[in-house]
Amino acid sequence: MIDLPALTAVVFNRLAFDAAGSPVRAALGAGATSILHAAQLRRETLPARPFVALRRFAVPIRDRIIWLPRYNWYVYDDSAYEYTRIEALLPLIGTAYDYASAPLFLASGGAISDVAIDFGEQTTDQALDMLVCQVRLYLTA
Amino acid sequence: MITTGFETIFAALDRIAKQLVPDAIVTGLDRAAELVTASAAATTLYGNVTGATRAGTVTYVATPDDDGSDAVAQAVRHVEALNPGQSQIEPIAPLGADTYALVLTSPTTYLQDLITRRGGEQDWVGPTLEANAPRITESVAQAIGEVLR
Numbered sequence: 401m402i403d404l405p406a407l408t409a410v411v412f413n414r415l416a417f418d419a420a421g422s423p424v425r426a427a428l429g430a431g432a433t434s435i436l437h438a439a440q441l442r443r444e445t446l447p448a449r450p451f452v453a454l455r456r457f458a459v460p461i462r463d464r465i466i467w468l469p470r471y472n473w474y475v476y477d478d479s480a481y482e483y484t485r486i487e488a489l490l491p492l493i494g495t496a497y498d499y500a501s502a503p504l505f506l507a508s509g510g511a512i513s514d515v516a517i518d519f520g521e522q523t524t525d526q527a528l529d530m531l532v533c534q535v536r537l538y539l540t541a
Numbered sequence: 542m543i544t545t546g547f548e549t550i551f552a553a554l555d556r557i558a559k560q561l562v563p564d565a566i567v568t569g570l571d572r573a574a575e576l577v578t579a580s581a582a583a584t585t586l587y588g589n590v591t592g593a594t595r596a597g598t599v600t601y602v603a604t605p606d607d608d609g610s611d612a613v614a615q616a617v618r619h620v621e622a623l624n625p626g627q628s629q630i631e632p633i634a635p636l637g638a639d640t641y642a643l644v645l646t647s648p649t650t651y652l653q654d655l656i657t658r659r660g661g662e663q664d665w666v667g668p669t670l671e672a673n674a675p676r677i678t679e680s681v682a683q684a685i686g687e688v689l690r
Contacts, residue, residue, distance in 0.1 A: 438660030453660040458668035460675050470671060474660040527658035534661075 403508050404469070408456050410504050410512075411471050411537065412437065415452065415493065420502040424492045427485070428452065438474065441528065449530075450477040450485045452493070473535040476525065483522050486533045490519045493535045504539070514540040561688045563639070567602055569684030570643050573677040574600040577645055580673055586665040588655060593624035597647040605636050609644060617648050627651065643677060645670055 415421040416435045428434035429448025436447065438455035457470045473493055475486045494517045496502065504512040520534030577600040587595045597620035601612035613630055620628040629650040636642060645666055646652065656664040670677075 438662065441659045441662070455660050455662075457661070457664070458672040460672050470667070472661055474657075523653060523657055525658050525660075526654045532657060 403506065404456070404459065406506055406508060407469065407539070408454075408471070410506055411456075411539070412454050414496055414502075414504065415454075415473070418496075418502075420496045420498075424452075424489065424496055427489050427492055438472075446476075446528070449481075450475060450489060452476070452489070469539050471537040471539065473537070474525075475533050475535065476528065476530045477532075479524075479529075479531055481531075483531055483533065486522075486531060490533060490535055494519070497537055512539050557689070562685055563641075565684040565688045566641050566681055567604060569681030570602040570641060570677070572684065573673070573680040574602060574643060576676055576680070577643065577669060577673050581645060581665060581669045584665040584669065586663040588663070591624040591627075593620045593622075593627060594647045594649055594652065594655065596620065596623055597628070597649060598645075599647065600643065600645045603633055603636060603642040603644055605638055605640065608633070608636075613646075613648055616646075620647070620649055624649070643670070 412435070415424050416432050425431045425435070427450070429450055434447040434449075434451035436451060436453040438453045441453055453474045453476070455472050455474070457472065459469045475489050475493070477483070477486050497504070497515050497517060499512070499515045504515065506512065516538040518536050520536065522531070522533055524530065525532045578598060581598050581600065582595060589595070597616045599612050599616035601609035603609045617628045617630065627650045628648050629652075630648050631646065631652075633642065633644060649655075652666075656666055661667075
């Protein structure tokens with residue numbers, strides 16, 4: 401059985417700490433401190449914009465086989481910047497997870513065998529009153 | 542000695558490919574739609590202010606010949622009954638030939654916001670489909686197997 405906390409940490413750390421994520425950190429409001437877990441979006445004070453937040457979604461399991469775990473990075477910015485900075489971040493995040501050049505590794509389970517990526521539409525988060533786009537990562541472990 | 546003309550064999554294969562298997566795919570997806578709807582209805586992520594999102598939850602099969610508009614229209618009626626004026630239909634992209642889709646939605650004006658806010662805190666659409674992906678696949682495979690036996 402795959403170690404989901406470890407997998408989530410690998411995905412998160414790719415942007416927060418790994419060299420492959422340095423272009424992303426450079427484009428964020430305050431580097432690594434602008435990288436959150438989605439649960440932290442309920443904090444009263446959010447980091448410097450633009451910032452990103454990670455959420456892991458449902459992982460279907462059947463016959464002990466882990467199907468595609470999906471992770472979403474939510475890329476946030478203030479409306480004053482429209483989607484300019486968000487749009488610039490999307491491909492940087494995608495490149496950070498490029499399987500060919502920078503594969504992800506789980507200490508307990510070797511390499512992630514594939515990462516498919518797509519970008520969501522331009523939309524808004526009315527709860528936070530901010531612009532947001534998604535980067536969706538589909539992992540095969 | 543029994544002989545069968547190739548024409549007969551080809552006709553049978555053609556029928557399998559163009560009718561039996563596509564019909565089986567739709568059958569399998571229809572069965573899966575019931576599972577998905579039940580799974581979605583059990584979520585605790587609905588806002589539960591008016592109950593319209595839950596009541597309007599619908600899972601339908603879209604094919605090149607059927608865009609599921611009847612199912613969506615029924616869901617719209619459920620939404621309107623509980624939250625008048627807040628129904629909204631988001632049409633899906635036209636499907637290509639030999640393409641079938643299982644669509645889960647709730648036709649409200651606030652669905653997009655509901656599933657996006659605070660980093661997807663209340664997103665039940667994608668996770669419901671993902672959690673049921675193995676069962677959807679198995680349902681279609683089983684239906685195809687039934688017609689090929």
